[in-house]
Amino acid sequence: MIIIKNKEQIEGIKKACILAKECLFELEKKLFIGQNTEKINSIAHKFMTKNKGIPATLNYNGFPKSLCTSINHVVCHGIPSKKDVLKNGDIINLDVTVILNGYFGDTSKTFIIGEVSEDVKLFVERAERAMYKGIKMLKPGILLSQMGKTIESYALKFGYSVVKDYGGHGTGLSFHEDPHVCNFYSRTNNILLKEGMIFTVEPMINKSKNYQVETSTIDNWTVTTKDKSLSAQFEHTVLITRDSHEILTI
Numbered sequence: 001m002i003i004i005k006n007k008e009q010i011e012g013i014k015k016a017c018i019l020a021k022e023c024l025f026e027l028e029k030k031l032f033i034g035q036n037t038e039k040i041n042s043i044a045h046k047f048m049t050k051n052k053g054i055p056a057t058l059n060y061n062g063f064p065k066s067l068c069t070s071i072n073h074v075v076c077h078g079i080p081s082k083k084d085v086l087k088n089g090d091i092i093n094l095d096v097t098v099i100l101n102g103y104f105g106d107t108s109k110t111f112i113i114g115e116v117s118e119d120v121k122l123f124v125e126r127a128e129r130a131m132y133k134g135i136k137m138l139k140p141g142i143l144l145s146q147m148g149k150t151i152e153s154y155a156l157k158f159g160y161s162v163v164k165d166y167g168g169h170g171t172g173l174s175f176h177e178d179p180h181v182c183n184f185y186s187r188t189n190n191i192l193l194k195e196g197m198i199f200t201v202e203p204m205i206n207k208s209k210n211y212q213v214e215t216s217t218i219d220n221w222t223v224t225t226k227d228k229s230l231s232a233q234f235e236h237t238v239l240i241t242r243d244s245h246e247i248l249t250i
């Protein structure tokens with residue numbers, strides 16, 4: 001069931017989204033060679049709680065930390081750890097979800113550590129562009145599958161692939177709500193958009209043609225590309241408005 005949010009809920013969700021994006025902005029300043037992701041986690045946790053927010057990922061289905069930190073070939077759900085020390089040439093996605101006054105905001109970005117090859121730089125830029133190309137077309141009356149098609153065809157042009165096992169989701173009153181949002185063309189993702197819907201757009205793009213992923217059997221969370229190629233992701237929470245959309249985490 002897709003929840004159409006009312007005015008009061010939209011106001012609350014907007015505030016949660018602003019806190020999530022502010023947190024991400026703070027964390028970006030703490031990324032450098034030699035930094036470990038446990039430290040990023042503690043900074044994120046402190047920032048959210050200091051601002052009356054609750055880290056949504058902490059204890060969510062048993063997830064042990066206050067954000068996800070996904071490095072290089074980690075696609076998503078990377079667990080912050082003292083052992084994960086950033087090195088020159090890494091790429092890292094920070095995925096922040098915060099609960100504020102009971103409302104949820106969810107956003108993520110991939111950052112480059114130090115210097116990367118032109119190839120990798122382009123890859124990360126294009127992953128971000130893929131998300132924006134998808135978001136741009138959102139308005140009442142279009143089908144989510146049309147957005148998926150746009151994102152996928154853009155990514156495929158460069159020989160990349162779009163992860164199929166994970167996608168966006170309705171959000172706002174709880175972490176993951178209906179609908180599921182495919183970032184690739186899926187005929188069955190035929191959700192007709194309506195004013196007041198709120199969901200995330202969060203394509204995970206693999207640098208190789210292989211979209212397959214696998215989940216660590218050690219921690220049961222960390223999702224990696226099957227072929228160990230790089231993966232990049234960007235995420236925004238978006239509201240469908242009367243004749244367009246509004247990005248709430250920008």
Ligand code: MF3
Nearest residue numbers: 057060063068077095097106
């Ligand atoms: N923030 C992720 C998303 O965009 C979900 C993380 S769930 C966790 O949907 F349990 F791994 F934290």
Ligand code: CO
Nearest residue numbers: 095106107108
């Ligand atoms: Co997220």
Ligand code: CO
Nearest residue numbers: 106200202235
């Ligand atoms: Co999300």
